[in-house]
Amino acid sequence: MAVRVRERTVGRLFGSVTCTVLLVLGLPAGAGYAADGEPPTLPTVTDDCIGPSPVPFAGVPWPVARLAPQAVWPLSRGGGVTVAVVDTGVSAAAMGLTGVVLPGRDVVAGGGADRDCRGRGTALAGIVAARPVTGTGVVGLAPAASVLPVRIVDGQGRLQPKYLADGIRAAVSLGADVILVGTGVEVADANLRAAVDEAVARDIVLVAAVSDQRGAGQAGAPVVWYPAGFPQVVAVGGIDTDGKPTEPVVEESGVDLVAPAVAAVSVGPTGAGHYRVGGAAVAAAYVAGAAALVRSYRPALSAAEIRARLELTAEHPPGAARTPAVGAGVLDPYAAVSVVDPGQAARPVEARPAPAVLPAVPPADPAVGRAGLVGAAVGVGTVLALAAAVTIRAGRRRRWRVR
Numbered sequence: 001m002a003v004r005v006r007e008r009t010v011g012r013l014f015g016s017v018t019c020t021v022l023l024v025l026g027l028p029a030g031a032g033y034a035a036d037g038e039p040p041t042l043p044t045v046t047d048d049c050i051g052p053s054p055v056p057f058a059g060v061p062w063p064v065a066r067l068a069p070q071a072v073w074p075l076s077r078g079g080g081v082t083v084a085v086v087d088t089g090v091s092a093a094a095m096g097l098t099g100v101v102l103p104g105r106d107v108v109a110g111g112g113a114d115r116d117c118r119g120r121g122t123a124l125a126g127i128v129a130a131r132p133v134t135g136t137g138v139v140g141l142a143p144a145a146s147v148l149p150v151r152i153v154d155g156q157g158r159l160q161p162k163y164l165a166d167g168i169r170a171a172v173s174l175g176a177d178v179i180l181v182g183t184g185v186e187v188a189d190a191n192l193r194a195a196v197d198e199a200v201a202r203d204i205v206l207v208a209a210v211s212d213q214r215g216a217g218q219a220g221a222p223v224v225w226y227p228a229g230f231p232q233v234v235a236v237g238g239i240d241t242d243g244k245p246t247e248p249v250v251e252e253s254g255v256d257l258v259a260p261a262v263a264a265v266s267v268g269p270t271g272a273g274h275y276r277v278g279g280a281a282v283a284a285a286y287v288a289g290a291a292a293l294v295r296s297y298r299p300a301l302s303a304a305e306i307r308a309r310l311e312l313t314a315e316h317p318p319g320a321a322r323t324p325a326v327g328a329g330v331l332d333p334y335a336a337v338s339v340v341d342p343g344q345a346a347r348p349v350e351a352r353p354a355p356a357v358l359p360a361v362p363p364a365d366p367a368v369g370r371a372g373l374v375g376a377a378v379g380v381g382t383v384l385a386l387a388a389a390v391t392i393r394a395g396r397r398r399r400w401r402v403r
Contacts (some may be wrong), residue, residue, distance in 0.1 A: 003066040003192075006007050007121065008377065015098070017167045024202065030168065033189055037080065038057070038276065039053050039055040039056075039265055039273060039274040039275050039276050040053055040054075040055060040275060040276065040314045041275065041276045042118075042119050042123060042268075042275040042276070042277050043276075043337075043377055045117065045118055045157075046156050046157060047155075047156065048117070049117035049118070049269070049271075050117065050118065050119045050268065050269065051271075052268050052269075052270045052271020052272070052273050053271060053274050053275050054273050055273050055335055056135070056136060056272050056273050056382045057136055057137075057138055057265045057274040057395065058089065058135060058136055058137075059136075059137055059332070060137030060266055061137065061263060061265040062140060062156075062241060062262070062263040062264075062374060063127075063163060063259070063260030063264045063282075063286060063390070064137060064138075064258065065261050065307055066105050067141065067259070067260065067331065067333055068331075068334065069139070069141045069142075069143075069293075069333055070287075070313055071334045071336050072141075072293055072331075072334045073295055073332050075338060076142075076293045076294070076297035076337050077142060077143055077144035077145075077249050077287070077293070077295045077296070078129065078141075078142025078143065078145030078292035078293050078295075078296045079144035079145070079296050080144075080296055080299075081131060081142065081145045081146070081177045081292040081295045081296045082102070082145070082146045082147075082148050082175060082176050082177050082178070082287055083125075083128050083142070083145050083146070083147055083148065083176065083177070083178045083179075083180060083289070083291075083292050084104075084147075084148040084149075084150055084171035084174070084176035084178070084179045084180065085121050085124050085125045085147060085148070085149055085150065085180050085182075085285075086119045086150045086152055086164070086167040086168060086171055086179060086181045086182075086183050087120055087121035087124060087149075087150070087151070087152065087153075087179065087180075087182055087183065087281075088103070088116055088117070088118040088121040088122075088141070088151060088152075088153050088157070089104070089106065089113040089114065089115055089116040089117075089118075089121050089122075089149050090114060090122050090124075090125040090149035091114070091115055091116040091119075091122045091268075091269035091270065092114040092115070092118075093269065093270055093373050094122050094125070094126065094267045094268065094270070094336055095130075095131075095133060095267045095268075095271070096118050096126060096130035096131045096133050096138070096139070096140070096194065096270055097122070097125060097126065097129070097130055097131070097140065097147065097267065098128075098202075100125075100129055100131065100145075100146060100147050101114050101125070101146075101147045101149060102114070102146060102147065102148045102149070102174075102216055104148050104149035104150055104151070104170075104174070105150055105151070105170045105174060106147075106150075107150065107151065107152055107153040107163050107166040107167050107170050108151060108152065108153065108154050108163055108240050109151075109154070109155070110355050111131050112149075113149035113150055114149055114150035115269075116149070116269045117269070118153075118293060119242050119268055119269050119275065120156055120281075120284070121151070122266075122267060122268065122269045123266040123267065123268075123275060123282075124182055124266075124281060124282070125140075125147045125285075126138070126140060126266035127140060127141065127266050127277075127282060127285035127286060127289065128140050128141060128142060128145065128146075128147065128180065128289040128292065129141075129142050129143060129145040129146070129147050130143060130266070130267055130284050130290065130388060131143045136274070138265050138266065138267065138274055139200040139397075140289060141286055141289025141290060141292075141293065141333060141379040142289040142290075142292035142293050142296070144296070145292040145296070148171060148172050148174055148176050150167045151167075152164055152166070152167035152175075153265070159185070161185045161187060161189060161191070161192060162191065164181070164183075164184075164185060164192060164195075164227075165191045165192040165194070165195040166187075166195075167181075168192075168195040168196065168199055168206075168227070169195050170183070171199070171204075172195075172198055172199050172204060176204055177204060177205070177292070177320050178205045178206075178207065178288050178291045178295065179199060179203065179204055179206045179207065180204070180207050180208075180284060180285060180288035181206070181207070181208040181209070181227055181228075181284070182208075182209050182280075182281030182282075182284055182285065183209065183225075183281065184208060184209065184210075184211060184225025184226050184227060184228055185225065185226055186211075186223055187225070187226070187281075188226040188229060188230065191193070192226055192227060193230065195231055196230050196233060197232070200232045200290075200303070203302055204303055204304045204399055205234065205291045205295065205303045205306050205307060206227065206232065206233045206234065206282060206287075206289045206303075207233070207234045207236060207267060207284050207287050207386075208219075208227045208228040208233050208234070208235060208236065209225070209228060209237075209249065209279070209280035209281045209283065210225055210228045210236065210237045210247055210249070210255055210280050210282040210370060211223040211224065211225040211228075211235055211280070212238075212246065212247040212280050221238060222247075222248035222249065228254075229254065230243075231254060234253050234256050234257060234287060234310065234311075234324065235257075236255070236256070236257050236258065236259060236280060236283050236284040236287045237249060237255045237257075237261075237283060238257045238259065238260065238261020238262070238278075238279065238280045238282065238283035239258045239259070239260060239261060239283070239326075240257060240261070240262045241262060241263060245258065245331070246261045246262060246278075246279070246280070246283075246395065247261075247280050255310060256307075256309060256310075256328050257287050257314055257328050257330075257331050258283060258328055258329070258330055258331070259282075259283035259284075259287050259288060259327065259330065259331040260283060261278055261279055261280055261281070261282050261283040262278045263276070263278070264276070264277050264278055265277070265284045270357075273299065279364055283362055284321060286331060287331055288329055289333075290310060290333040290336055290337075291307075291310060292308065293307050293333055293336070293337050293338070294309055294337055297337050298337075302383040308342060309336050309339070309342045310336050311328065311329065311330065311333050312342040312343060312363050313335035313336045313339050313342050314328065314329025314331060314332055314335075315329055315330040315331075315332050315335075316329045316330075318397030334364045348350050
């Protein structure tokens with residue numbers, strides 16, 4: 001039960017955004033500290049910056065153990081790929097991200113976006129590309145990728161739909177290969193649609209989180225977020241440690257992939273400690289990291305082909321239907337990178353056909369058998385006679401005497 005309470009708490013870490021709404025980033029400052037040496041949940045701030053976490057995490061977070069990125073690193077670590085994190089900015093001083101974060105752009109206030117008061121964008125960037133650090137298993141899925149931060153929130157953490165579209169355009173203009181959007185808006189306006197179209201036209205893989213929110217009241221209809229709701233975008237939902245969805249799902253969401261969304265641990269903007277994070281945005285960050293791995297290892301693939309690989313190589317429980325009601329397949333980074341024929345990987349395993357039965361050999365005819373034996377004896381006798389004649393002739397030429 002404690003796990004479920006913690007799961008719902010961090011699920012609100014990446015709350016919904018509608019028009020001008022405060023980005024919900026977690027618990028109030030100073031709250032959410034877990035027992036038994038676990039890192040605290042990333043705190044919520046509005047008018048101030050979060051401080052460093054006082055708890056370094058020495059273990060391996062469950063999502064990292066589940067996705068096993070070390071299996072694919074001999075093939076790809078995401079080198080040469082730039083992942084844009086369109087969110088609250090990314091701290092260039094974060095542990096594991098030093099020298100990784102580009103200046104980026106703040107589309108609200110202008111200037112760069114390589115500082116992060118709220119920690120959310122930094123946490124997502126850590127999941128994508130944090131380098132290994134001695135003493136902890138907290139590491140990014142693609143630890144050789146570069147991070148391009150794009151800030152789309154104002155000083156109070158509020159998001160306007162215009163800034164989301166501007167942020168995607170900024171990522172396109174600054175040379176992103178993969179764009180991660182961990183939030184969304186409920187209105188698919190023409191400006192946002194056009195920004196997504198521009199990213200697709202530039203052959204960029206665009207990954208976005210689905211909403212974890214409902215309408216008025218807990219019994220309300222699930223909310224559809226954009227850009228995840230656009231068909232060109234890889235829409236990502238989360239799963240818990242039991243493989244169950246962590247968000248309400250509707251047909252319009254068009255969920256393409258699911259990935260771990262609970263028990264994740266990432267870096268803070270400063271310091272050597274870690275924060276616990278969760279929600280669909282975290283799941284989307286893991287998918288963005290996997291996209292970077294594929295793009296690095298298979299640079300000739302288009303964005304559409306990379307998306308197809310991610311979806312076709314995903315894990316599906318035996319007999320599970322691929323419908324929004326049960327969710328899409330679970331991200332499999334190793335298969336996405338290594339499988340030669342992703343279409344083959346997607347084909348269901350059919351029951352083995354029954355072995356072929358050879359026709360029975362008819363019983364032999366006794367008369368035919370006796371004739372065969374006589375013929376064989378005559379043939380052997382003829383061969384022996386010819387061999388003797390040849391030997392005698394040869395012996396005479398060499399003056400041998402046959403006794």
